[in-house]
Amino acid sequence: MDAHEKLRLLADEARYDISCACGRKENRDDHRRRGPGGLWLYPASVPRGGTSVLLKTLLSSVCTNDCRYCHLRAGQDVRRCTLDPSEVARLFMNYYEQGKVFGLFLSSGVLRSPDYTMDRLLGAAHILRRRYAYRGYLHLKIIPGASDAAIEAALALASAVSLNVEAPTPSSFRLLSSTKRYEEDIVRPIRLISRLTASGGPYARVKQTTQFVVGAAEETDAQIVEAAFRLYRRWRLNRVYFSAYQRGAGDASLPGQRGGTRPEDLPAREHRLYQADWLIRKYGFEADEIPFEADGNLSLAADPKEMWARRHPGRFPINLNKADRWELLRVPGFGPVTVRRILDLRRGGGRVRRIEDLGRPGRRLREATAYVTF
Ligand code: SF4
Numbered sequence: 001m002d003a004h005e006k007l008r009l010l011a012d013e014a015r016y017d018i019s020c021a022c023g024r025k026e027n028r029d030d031h032r033r034r035g036p037g038g039l040w041l042y043p044a045s046v047p048r049g050g051t052s053v054l055l056k057t058l059l060s061s062v063c064t065n066d067c068r069y070c071h072l073r074a075g076q077d078v079r080r081c082t083l084d085p086s087e088v089a090r091l092f093m094n095y096y097e098q099g100k101v102f103g104l105f106l107s108s109g110v111l112r113s114p115d116y117t118m119d120r121l122l123g124a125a126h127i128l129r130r131r132y133a134y135r136g137y138l139h140l141k142i143i144p145g146a147s148d149a150a151i152e153a154a155l156a157l158a159s160a161v162s163l164n165v166e167a168p169t170p171s172s173f174r175l176l177s178s179t180k181r182y183e184e185d186i187v188r189p190i191r192l193i194s195r196l197t198a199s200g201g202p203y204a205r206v207k208q209t210t211q212f213v214v215g216a217a218e219e220t221d222a223q224i225v226e227a228a229f230r231l232y233r234r235w236r237l238n239r240v241y242f243s244a245y246q247r248g249a250g251d252a253s254l255p256g257q258r259g260g261t262r263p264e265d266l267p268a269r270e271h272r273l274y275q276a277d278w279l280i281r282k283y284g285f286e287a288d289e290i291p292f293e294a295d296g297n298l299s300l301a302a303d304p305k306e307m308w309a310r311r312h313p314g315r316f317p318i319n320l321n322k323a324d325r326w327e328l329l330r331v332p333g334f335g336p337v338t339v340r341r342i343l344d345l346r347r348g349g350g351r352v353r354r355i356e357d358l359g360r361p362g363r364r365l366r367e368a369t370a371y372v373t374f
Pocket residue numbers: 063064065066067070071072073074108109110
């Protein structure tokens with residue numbers, strides 16, 4: 001198999017890992033597009049603003065781990081291959097110099113050991129940074145169980161790193177893998193990265209992200225949201241991503257394979273988690289304000305903000321000419337932009353007399369009228 005063919009296979013295998021700033025509508029697969037040579041390219045926010053496309057690939061699809069949700073786990077009959085660090089660097093630079101991609105997301109299955117794999121990833125990163133003097137975006141995957149030295153070496157070369165947490169609790173994590181240890185291989189390195197990338201720390205420019213797999217173990221949305229909240233507030237992660245479990249890829253022993261969320265509902269569950277995440281990151285909701293159903297999951301029937309409003313009827317209607325920012329942000333249909341518009345209008349001595357004062361009333365603004373007075 002030549003290097004181009006390997007890259008096509010490995011880039012295709014990388015599609016389930018969404019723990020990077022790629023994809024606009026919350027990283028749904030349908031937003032990626034085919035690039036040159038049939039490669040998948042991923043829309044991503046560019047640090048300078050706007051969007052461009054990212055080449056996302058594995059260095060190897062060989063793996064010694066047994067993650068039961070992943071079709072690349074050891075023992076599966078899959079066509080596997082490995083690129084040399086120099087090959088991946090050369091292929092990427094080829095696309096980069098033609099202006100076809102703006103950055104690289106580089107992950108890998110686990111070859112031999114976590115640190116052996118980290119050496120290969122770091123080798124590719126070194127070649128890019130030193131031989132090609134590449135200064136652009138480079139997202140490196142941290143392999144679970146990597147040593148502190150390998151993690152620090154990755155931080156010295158990368159623009160962003162991610163280590164996927166996958167599950168919100170040690171017990172749900174144990175259902176997913178017997179070869180990875182939750183505390184030692186996942187939680188401890190995330191804490192180390194968080195310390196090293198803290199503002200004032202040696203690698204403060206490097207972003208850290210992670211991903212949960214949704215619906216594979218017996219985890220509830222409440223557990224995922226609580227864990228994500230901790231990752232944001234205590235460990236200052238830049239983003240937490242959610243990836244709906246792909247049943248076709250999984251092992252029959254997984255709870256998500258036998259029951260739990262119906263396969264057709266998994267994308268909706270993932271979407272609701274992104275909405276809850278948005279409420280926490282952009283609207284200042286606390287984790288215990290997110291409304292869950294009796295089974296610990298988010299309602300699939302309505303978005304979490306709408307559910308919050310239904311459960312707090314005493315807080316509505318809200319007077320748009322008196323309410324503060326916290327109250328306005330809780331109105332279903334209002335986002336931060338609309339709330340800023342209301343507050344700017346009031347600050348300038350104006351009043352909101354009808355919903356049209358806030359812009360052309362689309363579905364979202366019309367929805368808000370049920371919760372407000374003027
Ligand atoms: S480490 Fe786990 S998720 Fe990653 S490729 Fe190997 S089996 Fe798949």
